[in-house]
Amino acid sequence: MTDLNATVDESLIPIFSSSSCTDDGGGAEDGDEDEAGEAGQSSTPQPISALKRKNKSKGTAARGPTALPRNRGNGFEEYYADPPMTPAEAVEEKQEIYHPDIPFEKRMQSCIQRYRSRRRLQHNRVYFFDEYLFLGGVDTSQGAYTGLDPKELKQLTAAQRKEATSRHVIHEGSSAGDRFYDGDATKWTVDFSSVVAGFFSTTIIPLTGLQSGPLEEAIDVVENFLRYILHHEVCPEYEEDVKGAMKICQAAREEWPMLNALQTALPGLFNLAATELFSTPDASDWAFHLFKVHDGFEAKPVFYSCIAMLEDTTPFEYLSEHRATLREQYECTVEVATVTPPSEGTIQRFNCLQVMTKEGTQNLPLAPIGTVTLRHAVIEDGWVHPDTPHPLATKDIELYFEQNILENFRPGMKMALEIGEIGGGIAFVKSIRNIVPSFYTFLPQELMRGFKPPRENDRPAPSIHNPTAEDNQAVED
Template sequence: MSSPASPSSPADSGAASVGDTVNSKPSQRPENAENAEVTVVEAKAKDDEAKKKRKKRAGKKKAVTGFEEYYCDPPLTPAEYEEEKNILYPSYRPFDARIEECIQRFRARRRMTNIQDDLFSRYLYLGGVDSTQRQFQGTRNMKKEEMGGLSQGEVRDIIADDVIQRGASNNPRFYNPTCPEHWEVDFVGVVAGFLSVDLVEFLRGSGGHFNIGAEVVSNFLKYVYRHEVCPEYSEDIVSALKLCDKARAEMAAIYELYTLVPGSFNEACSLLFGQGDDERHTLNTEWSLDQKKVLDKSMARTIFGVHVALLSDRDHSHKISNAMKKNELAITETTEQTVEVVKRIFPNEQLRARYRSVINHLDTLESKLEIEVCGSLVVRPTVVIDGWDNPTADDDKDKTAEESEVFFVEESILKLLEVGMKLKAVVCTLNTNLKFIKCVHRIYHSFYTFLPQELMFYYKEPAKGNRPAPNVHDADEDSENENERILDGIPDDGVEE
């Protein structure tokens, strides 16, 4: 019989050592893996923190232009104040030298875009300042190293394009202090001419750019006023600043007026009595073209009857009503007029109550027609000077003394119109002496001012020619030479080569 092996046998000891080895390996591997995982997590955390720090870093700040909404020039140091008061803008220094220095310093302290720079140059041009770019110099792109040891003032004088003509350079396009005839200092007049004529014609309907032009001029005037460049004209500068605000408000109203005029009443009159007009008209009551309301003759007849009954006096209303029933209303005169707004008569509470009763009655009939409350617009003939030759200007000036005219227009239009605004419109007169506006071609600001300097934008002085002027002795010879020159390019058969 054999007996079982004892624990102290060599086989047992070998088995035990193998088992110990197998059991000991797993106990060491998790510890190493744990350390590796901790190292990876810490590295990731450091990377995330580094990324966050990079994100938190402030980027390159945008350069200040000087035209920000709440921008204000930095306060002057005592040294700068003394320099401006005693050296740059003292009262004994001529005005043209002070304003020239101011323009150059203002342009150096503002970062203008291309459109701002162009509009500001046009404004200066209307004021007689030469702002044309200097040719063959290219100093604007010069580096600081190339300037040498020049001071800031000397550098500004080198690169400045805005100068006032002096001495013998008597260019009629610009103001010259040595020849001050036909020139006077008028900040309000130049601003009015720039905002009401030049800027409107130059931009051709770009409302955003109009505000840019008004802001550039306003910013410059504030700079002139704040630095006391010409305190003798401070009241004029303040008035010019107010005019800039008024121009922005009126320009926004004018853009909206173009979408509303002539109004539903005048549209109805054009449809009912206009000869050769379409059977259906589009009311300019909405901004979007596809939302405009189409007006037919039945709707036009209702609109016309309601407004005439409520706005005209009793006798005139009966006269128009009888002529309407007999189909005798017709246009007797159609003229293109330029009129100025003299007065706006808004509907009173009694008239509003009458309109409400009519509107409620139409609602009970389930009518889709919308009646807007109307008021009266009082105008008078005027003359708009625009630089073009007008042979009838004297006759038009005589008409301005005539009695004023009254038109019926919607209240929404009356609110946008300002006293002094001018309208170029086609006016029709019925055989009952009722007048209506058929269409409006142009709306002008209330401060419309045409400056003679407008005519000098593209003026060129006549150059001396080598060719003698034609006279009676060589007239036939010139005509023969011209005929020969024309015939040289045409063959004998009459067909061009």
């Protein structure tokens, strides 16, 4: 493992400082967020008529100036817009809450509190939002403020009560420990884009399984929060960075479905045929077990037919004069530099192609082939990998892929591959270990999820006089 302190100064990013309400959903699921979280309320069942009278008496004014009206949905509907503020509320925000002279951390903490009052985060959205805040260095542990007098809390409005019992904390100083933002500018920097990129690169995978529904919910809650920051001019000094973070949200919305599609499309018939002819395929490789081979597939006619149909005749001329053998095979990590789809002439030739097999003439659905140019890259993941690339892995590589695969590649995407080279500029993919989107970012804060600070042990260590000292300690504990 790398030394966290040695890497933390570039990427542990408190993009927002934060605060939030104590209820898990930012309000009860039925939309009555205020009464559900009231401290000190008796659990004795009350008559329905009494509950109705109580709910009816609670107007928006009693729930706080920034509370979301019940008839406004949950704040995530399509075309949703925040209700207009009164002139007094606008002046308060501009001069007392988000004034540029107020430290960035305090402005963001107020922003999170008011945002949560204007949204009803329910179900998965609560969890996604908490994980996003944690990645930015915000303490999202339960019960950050406890021991408050319930009698005092009852005198507050719902919005004030949420602020007083906030469980999202931005620490200032040593109280943060080693896991959270502590105000140290040498270890932390404000970078909205990097935190969003880190969240949608690594954190989102175990949270959603990259299923379309949960994935869209996660993107929606982060994008909604960033839009709120811009709308209320919370930190104008980072406006461009926030806009960049919103672009990453859109990139995540586009690229993760593309990567899901690549799981069933890779490696393609050409690369599979080349692997069967010149190497040994590994069924455990990423995506290979999901790729479905058409009936009548034979490696040799597929491989040589594809080479013959290429617009560039150099590979065909090389195979006509040389015996095709595997010359090099190596692992490398690469980044997509350019994607070149097949030309119109190539597409027409493939449409006219019929492949002869042992069972007779069959029109195998061979898709037109284009190229992807790859350059050397690195995929960081928190583990230390020996930097011993094959000499050929540092040069630009050109690989052949079918048209449906090329459509799902974007410049900037990275892959960990095992590549075989035949000669004459012909290379093929033998195996795929990993593939990540173009915005992929690994943040050291990911390593701090299960971190527990070390503590001194004042108990004696084992010695020749007491060799079972550790066993006795375990019994005592």
